[in-house]
Amino acid sequence: MNLKKTKWWQKSVIYQIYPLTFADANGDGKGDLKGIIRRLDYLNDGNPNSQTSLGIDAIWLSPINQSPMIDNGYDVSDYRDICPTFGTLADFEKLLNEAHQRGIKVIMDLVINHTSNQHNWFIESSSSRDNPKSDWYLWQDPAPDGGVPNNWLSYFGGSGWTFNQQRGQYYYHTFNYNQPDVNWRNPDVKAAIYDMIRFWLNKGVDGFRLDASSVYSKDQYFRDNPMKFGATDKNDYNNQHHLYNKNLPDNHQIIKEIRQLIDEYDDRVILGETFIDNRLYDSVVFYGVNNDELHLPFTFEFAFSPWYPAYLQQEIEKKELLTPAGASPTYFLDNHDIPRHLSRWIECSLCTNPKAIAKAAATILLTVRGTPLLYYGQEIGMVNHLNIPPEKARDKAVANPQSGESVPSRDGARTPMQWDDSAQAGFSFGKNVEPWLPVNENYLDVNVENKLKQDDSILNFYKSLLRVRKNSEALQVGRWRTLIYYPYEHLAYLRETEHESVLILINFSYEKDLGLDESIEIPMWEVLLSNKRKTGKIIDLPEKLQPFEVSILRKS
Structure with missing residues (x-):
């Protein structure tokens, strides 16, 4: 790039x-x-x-x-x-x-x-079933038994439906009942x-x-979300496959x-x-x-x-x-x-x-x-x-x-x-x-x-x-390439462009052998930033990483 x-x-x-x-x-x-x-x-x-x-x-x-x-x-x-x-x-x-x-x-x-339930849109929408903004939110009649229209839940817990007395209908809210969802189909x-x-x-x-x-x-048909296999708690948001109220x-x-x-x-x-x-x-x-x-x-x-x-x-x-x-x-x-x-x-x-x-x-x-x-x-x-x-x-x-x-x-x-x-x-x-x-x-x-x-x-x-990032083309837009394919206690990766190569070494534990692939050609490196090594110093690739070392090196 x-x-x-x-x-x-x-x-x-x-x-x-x-x-x-x-x-x-x-x-x-x-x-x-x-x-x-x-x-x-x-x-x-x-x-x-x-x-x-x-x-x-x-x-x-x-x-x-x-x-x-x-x-x-x-x-x-x-x-x-x-x-x-x-x-x-x-x-x-x-x-x-x-x-x-x-x-x-x-x-x-x-x-x-x-929106908030105090937004003028919702105040008007909730006032009657035939006002100009009647369809600006997700309204549904109660189920035949008088309960909620479907099994959609609120991310904050409980049903996602709240009953409104003025309209005699429920409105849907993904989050809190004070936050009615707007009708994006309108x-x-x-x-x-x-x-x-x-x-x-x-x-x-x-x-x-x-x-x-x-x-x-x-x-648009307000179908029930299917439950995940083996789930028993129907009121747990995470137990549903959200096929009908998310990421359509x-x-x-x-x-x-x-x-x-x-x-x-x-x-x-x-x-x-x-x-x-x-x-x-x-x-x-x-x-x-x-x-x-x-x-x-x-x-x-x-x-x-x-x-x-x-x-x-x-x-x-x-x-x-x-x-x-x-x-x-x-x-x-x-x-x-x-x-x-x-x-x-x-x-x-x-x-x-x-x-x-x-x-x-x-x-x-x-x-x-x-x-x-x-x-x-x-x-x-x-x-x-x-x-x-x-x-x-x-x-x-x-x-x-x-x-x-x-x-x-x-x-x-x-x-x-x-x-x-x-x-x-x-x-x-x-x-x-x-x-x-x-x-x-x-x-x-x-x-x-x-x-x-x-x-x-x-x-x-x-x-x-x-500052190091702002002054480095490689760190801003360079390719990312790992040098350790199954990292256990440290990360080592390169950021590269045609003009610059930057090596990042991060040790998560105590002193460790770096252990990079021997087929990778590694030249001398300038220390751009480190919590263990002197900034600006030109070094060989270290064989060992110091405890909890963080070093950013540039190909010299």
Whole structure:
């Protein structure tokens, strides 16, 4: 792949911000757009030689649209306005301008599988069976016995159907009952959503991350999903084959139409969450037959892999084999829906040193072929907050009061960004503020200001790694090739273009023989970055890897 011919998202690093807990400018304890603006220089100040800036290329903002915040923004009540929690439309326009001045692209979350039940569309639709928006949601009569229309379940637990007294009918919701699914078979719904997308593109947004992009379309006959062989619990979402409420063929037509709309504008991108329980071979089809659907579909297999070389390489090799020609894989370790990777992987690793795991994980994420996504705080080593009192819990959507069921809270991965060791970790620019979620107790040590001062910190390693990646054609667009086919305790792979070869060595354990295939010609190597070797030094290929070594070498 030619670096000059690639699109910006194929060589960029995208940084996800959860706005509620990133930075609070007005002192109300909740993050906002002005807070993000005040922290932009930390992300990228426009200076490639900056000593304090990360140097990321784009930010993805979790939802900031008008919302009653039952699901913290993933329940939109007005697509064309900003939730007052975060500021105003003028604040967003300023954020766009300030970000673009620094070379930062801005990607918005686009939640279009469902709306809030407080959206005007749903209020009108639910008012009667004969109003102009009567068919804008998925309404069905009760079953002959008066119960739910079919066996479709909510991902958050219990039935996916909720009864509406005004219409005397049930409406379907993939998620919480406050989030009714829209009817994508209605052309008026499509037109309204597509017009809204143009509204934001015309403002200069650089792209969208499509939330739950595999569940837009549902079976027009509302047939029951078949149960998996041997399953006994009919109320368990994972016990169904979701043939009729997920990933239907016409779902891809919807995404293709959104892509066509996006392509009317220069240099815009669409990412997509292809839903948490899709397998990789299902998700790959979201690129489209002719790379005409999502630019960057992402799945959870890599993030959910055990911290073990063979499993991680298996996921990389799958993506290498299945990603269409001309397209880019997408990788992430953390996001707003899953526990942070250091909390997950330290439990399944022989290594009890979080710093070693963090540096190794960062190296894999930022040196495999594809577009990496960072989640705020992972660059300083943030971990899940495990002691949030019930009265301070904010993830209300996962509880289903109708069924009494719930899925695990996601609050622990959404706590405030830890900027310094002052009150509330510097999250709020106000004083004596109680933040929306409690700050993790480790903030006195794990914070940006502190880690910038430590030469061997996770943060400074990320900064160096991001600079190495930005200055390497091979790491941005080169081919990926493994040098160990059955990795046991270390990874060794090459990134190559016609002009550059970069070797990545990662040891997951104690001192080990490197043990590469003897048929591979290995010249002298320059150390680009290492936690064990001196940067800039020219070395022979090492015969042994030092304990928990991470080294990035360039053919000299």
